[in-house]
Amino acid sequence: MTDPRRRPAEPAPERPAPRAGGIAARASAAAAPTPDYLNGLNPEQREAVETLDGPLLVLAGAGTGKTRVLTARVAHILSQGRAYPSQILVVTFTNKAAREMKERIHAMVGDQVEGMPWLGTFHSIGVRILRRHHELVGLKSGFTILDTDDQIRLLKQLLAAENIDEKRWPARLLASTIDGWKNRGLSPKDVPPGEGAVFANGRGGTLYAAYQARLKALNAVDFGDLLLEGIRLFRENPDVLAEYHKRFKYLLVDEYQDTNVAQYLWLRLLAQGSKNVCCVGDDDQSIYGWRGAEVDNILRFESDFPGARVIRLERNYRSTGHILASAAHLIAHNEGRLGKTLFSEGEDGEQVTVTGAWDSGEEARAVGEEIEALQRAGHKLSEIAILVRASFQMREFEDRFVTLGLPYRVIGGPRFYERAEIRDALAYLRCVNSSADDLAFERIVNVPKRGIGDATVKQIHDVARAAGLPLQEATRVLTESEELKPKVRGTLRGLVEAFGRWREQARVMSHTELAEIVLDESGYTEMWQKDRSAEAAGRLENLKELVRSMEPFENLSGFLEHISLVMDTDNGAGEDAVQVMTLHSAKGLEFDTVFLPGWEEGLFPHQRALDEQGKAGLEEERRLAYVGITRARASARIFVASNRRIHGMWNSTVPSRFLDELPDAHVRVEESRGGAGWGGSGYGGGSYGQSRFDRAEPFAASSYSTPGWQRAQSNRGRTDSGPSRGGFSERGGRYDAGGSARRGPMVIEGTLVATSTGAASAFNTGERVFHIKFGYGEVTGIDGNKLTVQFDKAGEKRVLETFVEKA
DNA sequence: GACTCACTGATTTTT
DNA sequence: TCAGTGAGTC
Numbered sequence: 001m002t003d004p005r006r007r008p009a010e011p012a013p014e015r016p017a018p019r020a021g022g023i024a025a026r027a028s029a030a031a032a033p034t035p036d037y038l039n040g041l042n043p044e045q046r047e048a049v050e051t052l053d054g055p056l057l058v059l060a061g062a063g064t065g066k067t068r069v070l071t072a073r074v075a076h077i078l079s080q081g082r083a084y085p086s087q088i089l090v091v092t093f094t095n096k097a098a099r100e101m102k103e104r105i106h107a108m109v110g111d112q113v114e115g116m117p118w119l120g121t122f123h124s125i126g127v128r129i130l131r132r133h134h135e136l137v138g139l140k141s142g143f144t145i146l147d148t149d150d151q152i153r154l155l156k157q158l159l160a161a162e163n164i165d166e167k168r169w170p171a172r173l174l175a176s177t178i179d180g181w182k183n184r185g186l187s188p189k190d191v192p193p194g195e196g197a198v199f200a201n202g203r204g205g206t207l208y209a210a211y212q213a214r215l216k217a218l219n220a221v222d223f224g225d226l227l228l229e230g231i232r233l234f235r236e237n238p239d240v241l242a243e244y245h246k247r248f249k250y251l252l253v254d255e256y257q258d259t260n261v262a263q264y265l266w267l268r269l270l271a272q273g274s275k276n277v278c279c280v281g282d283d284d285q286s287i288y289g290w291r292g293a294e295v296d297n298i299l300r301f302e303s304d305f306p307g308a309r310v311i312r313l314e315r316n317y318r319s320t321g322h323i324l325a326s327a328a329h330l331i332a333h334n335e336g337r338l339g340k341t342l343f344s345e346g347e348d349g350e351q352v353t354v355t356g357a358w359d360s361g362e363e364a365r366a367v368g369e370e371i372e373a374l375q376r377a378g379h380k381l382s383e384i385a386i387l388v389r390a391s392f393q394m395r396e397f398e399d400r401f402v403t404l405g406l407p408y409r410v411i412g413g414p415r416f417y418e419r420a421e422i423r424d425a426l427a428y429l430r431c432v433n434s435s436a437d438d439l440a441f442e443r444i445v446n447v448p449k450r451g452i453g454d455a456t457v458k459q460i461h462d463v464a465r466a467a468g469l470p471l472q473e474a475t476r477v478l479t480e481s482e483e484l485k486p487k488v489r490g491t492l493r494g495l496v497e498a499f500g501r502w503r504e505q506a507r508v509m510s511h512t513e514l515a516e517i518v519l520d521e522s523g524y525t526e527m528w529q530k531d532r533s534a535e536a537a538g539r540l541e542n543l544k545e546l547v548r549s550m551e552p553f554e555n556l557s558g559f560l561e562h563i564s565l566v567m568d569t570d571n572g573a574g575e576d577a578v579q580v581m582t583l584h585s586a587k588g589l590e591f592d593t594v595f596l597p598g599w600e601e602g603l604f605p606h607q608r609a610l611d612e613q614g615k616a617g618l619e620e621e622r623r624l625a626y627v628g629i630t631r632a633r634a635s636a637r638i639f640v641a642s643n644r645r646i647h648g649m650w651n652s653t654v655p656s657r658f659l660d661e662l663p664d665a666h667v668r669v670e671e672s673r674g675g676a677g678w679g680g681s682g683y684g685g686g687s688y689g690q691s692r693f694d695r696a697e698p699f700a701a702s703s704y705s706t707p708g709w710q711r712a713q714s715n716r717g718r719t720d721s722g723p724s725r726g727g728f729s730e731r732g733g734r735y736d737a738g739g740s741a742r743r744g745p746m747v748i749e750g751t752l753v754a755t756s757t758g759a760a761s762a763f764n765t766g767e768r769v770f771h772i773k774f775g776y777g778e779v780t781g782i783d784g785n786k787l788t789v790q791f792d793k794a795g796e797k798r799v800l801e802t803f804v805e806k807a
Numbered sequence: 808g809a810c811t812c813a814c815t816g817a818t819t820t821t822t
Numbered sequence: 823t824c825a826g827t828g829a830g831t832c
Contacts, residue, residue: 094821123822147822167828223822258821291820390818412820446808453808566822584819606818624819647817648823 037075037108038165040070048278048311049073052082052250055271055305057298058280061342062630063318063590066280068254071101073278074116075108083249085115089270091122094252095566097588098124101254118248122263124565126226129233129244136237137229142434142557144220145564149423150439151175151222160211162203169200178208182224183292185231185262188212218438225260234269242438245273253305255588256281256301260292268304277305283338284331287624289586289616290609299338316342318590320349322666323636327629329663351668352629352636354659359643359650360393360598364400367595367639371406371578374593381407383592385579387628389604393597394580401578411581416565421528421539425561428518432502433556436470445475448527459483472499498522511556515547532776581722583628594632597639599625599656602646676782763787768807776807 038046038611045065048058049072060066074090093099098120106113118125134141140177146154155171155178177199181191190208196205215221221229232494234241251271253259256279259267271277279301286295302308316324324344331337357363371384386397394410401408418424424447430440445460446452464474478484479493498521506514519525525543528536553559579591598604604625609617641656763769767779769789781788787801 121822126822145822226822287819290818392817415821449809451808455808582819603818608818619821645823763810 002393035073035075035079037079037640041065041072042315044311044313044315045072047518048313049076051309051311052077052080052276054275054646055301055308056278057256057301057305057308057310058278058313059298059310059340060280060282060313060340061316061340062282062285062627063316064313064342065317066255066282066313067101067104069313070254070280071104071108073252074105077250078109078112085112086117087247087249088116088118089125089248090116090119090254091250091252091267093258095121095124097121097254108362121565122266123223125225126230126266127565129230130221130226132229133233133237133240136231136240138216139221139229140219142219142428142561144218144434145226146215146220146222147174147417147423147564150220151438153442154214155207155211155219158207158214159200162200162207162210164200164203164207174199174204174207177204178211179224180292181208182228183260183262183263184220185228187228187232219436220439224262227266231262231266231269233513234266241269242273244270249274250275251277251282253277255277256300256379257283257295258288258293259297261297262292264294264297265449271305275305283772284340284341284623285587285627286336287587287620287627289613289620295336299336299610312340314340316344317346318633319344319630320634322348322351323634324630326352326636326662327626329666330629330658330661331622331626333620333661338617348692350635351666352638352662353668353670354599354638354640354662355670356655357639357641360396360641360645363597363639363641364396367397367477367597367637368400368404370406370595370637375406379592381576381578384595385581385586385589385591385593385631386595386597387581387583387586387631389583389598389606389624391582393603397580397597398666407575407577408580409575409577411579416542416545417541419542421542424524424544425515425546426560427520428522428524429515429556431472431499432506432514432518433560435472435499435503438464438471441471444522444524445471445495448523451488452491452497456484456488456492456522465805472496501679506556511553511559512547512550514556515550519543519547534770534776540562541702583624586631587627590631590633592633593635593637594628595637595639596625596628599638599640599659600644600653601656602653603644604656621660622658763801763804763806767799769804770807 002327016394035052038049041049043067046058048069052073057071058066060069070090071413077088078085090098090101092101102113102116102119105116105119113119117128122130129140130137130139130143134143152171152175156166157172159169159171159174160168181195191205191208193205196202196208198204199207215225234244248270251267251274253267258281267277279298281298283295283298286293286298289295297304302310319327321344324342328342355366357366367386371381374384375381386394387399388394391413398408398410400406411628417426424444427437427443430437431444444458445457460471460474463469463478464471467474467477469477475492476496479489479496484492502514502518502521509517525540528539528543531539550556550559601607605618605621609621611617613620638659640653641661642648642653644653645651650769763779763782765779765782768776769779769787770776777789779787780790787804789804
């Protein structure tokens with residue numbers, strides 16, 4: 001993240017430092033030069049940094065410098081000698097936030113940050129504590145942490161054992177139910193009987209208890225347990241808790257509005273010691289209620305921590321006046337907030353725009369054109385973001401950008417460690433690391449396909465249960481008997497022997513080498529090499545990345561221990577590409593220009609939020625809108641489509657109520673080029689009869705008269721054949737309907753067929769090609785620069801020649 | 808045990 | 823519309 005308003009690196013020059021130890025130095029201690037880390041803080045920020053004693057709640061609105069306050073506070077505690085680095089607990093929600101915090105503290109205090117073992121996520125600190133006291137919560141050392149996938153498989157087994165129809169009561173549902181209980185700090189015995197009865201005709205509570213028992217038997221915990229077991233540890237062992245009370249002199253919590261009950265309880269137990277707990281958050285940015293976050297935690301802070309001070313940060317350093325005013329006016333429609341009034345001393349800037357489009361396709365085209373205009377005007381693509389409510393919206397933009405040849409990057413989506421190939425690879429390594437890791441063994445026993453089916457797996461299970469052995473052992477026993485068919489027996493024996501061999505090799509070679517050998521010899525790499533689908537290449541690349549990511553670790557178990565908690569990769573960061581992501585994953589980020597498409601009733605606010613959570617749901621959606629708008633520094637552009645395809649059916653839509661909640665004075669309504677917009681298309685939403693969006697303003701007010709566009713026009717001659725993207729792809733996309741407002745020469749895609757050489761296509765029919773999106777295929781037809789390709793997986797498609805390469 | 812076809816359901820996502 | 827899943831067939 002970049003902060004353009006970073007404090008000056010140099011201390012104020014006009015104050016010479018007093019001679020060390022001199023009388024003057026001591027005498028002027030109170031009026032000592034402002035330490036570096038305090039420079040440039042506004043009075044409220046400074047107060048938040050310097051109020052060290054007792055509970056403190058910092059209500060930090062969007063863009064008010066909350067991370068800066070947190071980091072400066074750590075620096076202040078250290079420089080005042082109030083605590084050693086190891087006596088400060090700093091908790092964040094994500095690994096990314098923890099990493100950034102660490103970097104920023106490092107920038108202030110240097111290597112002292114290395115002595116801060118207690119800076120991390122709730123979960124990573126939770127594990128740390130559990131590992132130290134595992135025996136007190138009934139775990140053996142080296143317990144494993146299950147991810148969601150493992151959890152589901154375990155629950156499926158339980159459901160099957162209980163003869164519960166998985167069709168009616170899916171394991172997924174049970175997993176999220178249990179998760180919900182854990183988020184609320186409820187262990188099986190605490191679940192209210194009525195609630196436990198909801199699942200599977202009254203067996204929910206029992207299943208939860210059985211699940212916990214299975215976890216213990218496997219010497220495993222899930223994510224929820226990392227906190228829940230911690231709470232139990234503290235409650236049942238006051239001496240252990242006292243030890244942590246003594247240790248943690250200061251506690252700092254980031255994004256407090258996102259804490260759930262379990263995290264709150266955990267924190268409160270720890271905070272009872274020094275009482276120097278500082279929570280930073282913004283109730284207006286609480287958007288994770290659906291996964292257990294309790295806004296109440298922040299609303300109740302003062303009563304939970306008696307004597308608490310509350311400091312509000314309301315001076316916004318990020319956005320221009322119009323953007324800020326729009327966001328503030330919108331969020332003011334929420335009740336039940338602590339209330340902050342953001343203000344900025346910067347310029348008013350550009351108004352927030354609302355643009356109507358005929359349908360989602362036109363919406364994507366309009367956004368694409370605006371981005372191209374911005375790009376020509378010299379804006380960096382990485383400073384442009386598209387923030388959507390739901391991920392299905394991304395597709396249309398991706399398609400468009402591929403057509404335009406516009407570099408983009410999707411943020412979020414399945415995370416690295418969630419990818420099947422990574423989990424498979426990890427499962428192999430887990431099996432090597434511990435022969436008792438049954439879930440891992442089960443995962444890979446038939447990956448790649450070895451002809452080991454359900455029946456065989458069941459046999460192994462039976463032996464394991466009867467003899468009380470882990471699956472790997474049971475398999476070995478089974479292969480020594482006559483029970484299996486010779487072929488299966490041979491396969492399994494080979495596998496068990498391989499694990500034995502790898503375990504031997506683990507002693508003599510580095511863990512990265514070992515990983516490569518395991519993936520090779522198991523046939524796993526080969527499996528993907530043979531796969532001809534579009535993703536295969538990426539998956540192999542991911543496997544390489546996995547091995548690379550092992551390097552910094554000392555050994556295999558060290559790597560595996562951290563992997564389940566910290567496994568996000570910053571792949572491709574830094575390249576200049578448009579950022580596409582959901583509103584949720586945009587929290588905490590900022591961009592010069594933010595596009596906010598899909599502001600329609602049902603999508604945003606999302607129908608499901610309204611149906612399931614009613615008013616609370618609506619308010620959370622509104623906070624999401626607030627988060628979206630406040631991501632923008634200079635330009636926020638909202639889009640509405642009057643028609644959108646939902647589940648394959650075209651529906652006409654009603655503009656979002658949030659649009660009517662924006663302040664007139666700060667918003668400019670535009671019409672999408674093409675004139676097809678939805679203005680006056682019979683919208684009767686809202687209780688005011690006519691919405692102001694029914695009177696779209698004349699085109700003169702369009703975004704293309706903005707300074708950016710004017711600059712773009714004057715630059716056009718130079719940039720049209722610009723350096724960024726070659727050839728016709730840039731124009732190739734601009735063939736959409738309605739050329740009335742088209743800038744530059746209108747180019748119909750077909751006229752681009754003859755490229756400069758005038759030569760025929762570089763491809764021949766029958767040739768094998770690879771397409772970034774559709775994978776491998778065979779050319780079946782050529783029409784100028786367009787190829788008809790029969791893709792192995794995606795079927796027949798017409799694609800531009802530039803997007804395929806020879807396979 | 809592997810492959811194919813029909814069915815279902817479809818926000819947001821971290822650890 | 824479409825992807826992911828489970829039952830049914832070879």
